[in-house]
Amino acid sequence: MKNYQFDAQVKKGYYLADYFKKTVKIVEKYKSDAVVTMQFFQRKENTVVCGIKQVLALIKFACPNYLTLKIEALDDGMVVQPLEPVLKITGHYQDFGFLEGMIDGILARNSSIATNSARVIAVVGSQRALNMNDRADLYLNQPFDGYASYVGGFRQFVSEAALELIDDETVKQPSGTMPHALIQIFDGDVLEATKAFHETFPDNRLVALVDYHNDCVNDALKVARYFKEKLFAIRLDTAANLVDQTLSKTKDQYPEDAKLNGVSEYLVVAVREALNQEGFNHVKIIVSSGFNAEKIADFEQKKIPVDLYGIGEALVKVNIGFTGDNVALNGQGQAKFGREEHENKRLKAWKW
Missing domain, CATH: 3.20.140.10 (nicotinate phosphoribosyltransferase)
Structure with missing residues (x-):
């Protein structure tokens, strides 16, 4: 106390x-x-x-x-x-x-927050859930919210403040990837931004954010072809009001009632299949934007190939x-x- x-x-x-x-x-x-x-x-x-x-x-x-x-x-x-x-x-x-x-x-x-967190962890486990609620609420709440989420089972966080009240040496310090702002500063060049990140933080696991152009499949392949084994994961963060270009071009292949917006199950599968076809099976897929316990449970039931879920707003309701x-x-x-x-x-x- x-x-x-x-x-x-x-x-x-x-x-x-x-x-x-x-x-x-x-x-x-x-x-x-x-x-x-x-x-x-x-x-x-x-x-x-x-x-x-x-x-x-x-x-x-x-x-x-x-x-x-x-x-x-x-x-x-x-x-x-x-x-x-x-x-x-x-x-x-x-x-x-x-x-x-x-x-x-x-x-x-x-x-x-503890209960919301526990419901997520019950579905997916602590090793595949990342607390990303730094942007979902007032920054001053992060120490309390981080602790509450920890009580609910989370063990991965994005800010130091979230760890302030957590007395557990097994919880690692935050190690983030990149925001869209970094890609924007590199004039929208996803590969160049990822190169800069890797050169600056060579000891960090390399994760590329690939939804900047709303073309996740092609941008994921672009960074994977360049970095090969060095690429640990790609992250999908497509907004709920958008449909990725790949899905837009192939929408006739999906059921009429298929929900293609945002980080949909169809987008994840399309990215996974594209990576695997070129031998990048090792590259993991991280998803964020609009995930809660219900959506994660749906993905898990359908065996959608997600390796890590980033959850923010849903935790702090x-x-x-x-x-x-x-x-x-x-x-x-x-x-x-x-x-x-x-x-x-x-x-x-x-x-x-």
Whole structure:
């Protein structure tokens, strides 16, 4: 938890909904001795819990009397079901209750990313999945998002920031390839840009980006013919609104309802077949742009020859919400209708 940093304004209530701040003042005036239990839960099946460590760090940072609190929590990475508490805090409301909204938000974002990541890894495994969410969200979130994705099973990342909170020596440092900008600067010459990359970073695995001209087959062959065994892989990143030139010219060969846009199964197969026909069977295929667990599962079921999937936006969609409810007052049940306290024997007492 030592790596978690918080804005000093947290303690001043800057990030709190106004009604939480007002509630603290009222409680301090009328019910300062009341002891409450607050439980946190969500409503979706097979959710991978994440954010517990960050919440505990927040409590230690923001709550002056945190040592008096009784905290029971699950570990990051545990799978929970609807209404199953992941965290319970017992103490004076004014000592912690004001953090309800922030805790909900931390758990929601982190658990969403961990769960999204776990669904990808369940389909394709950690060795064939690359976290590319650096461009999918606010850059300041990368350390937290990287950790959440790690909890969900990812082991390959593209930025150093994504590794900041990951304490695992088996996770390698990022080693990227090239953006479209590099090809553009070389006046659109894919081969010259790839040559420059190889000469500058000769120890890196050589991966050529081949969709710049929307002609993946021919550009993949161009770099493969030049580099031969030195070429490790090519990457396909065709936008969803485009159909690659090769597919456009041969569209009559495909079913009428075939989805040819973007990095389609047909494009991957066409590139693979073209490389193999010229003896470049060793060249791997990396795909990115628009991939999520569902699309990857479809590719895998159809045995589309992809070696590595790059996933970004799909990982950071916040689709799991958490709720914090007071469920006990001075040791007795007291809760909003339908929000009664739920037992969870998996909760463990936290010791500072």
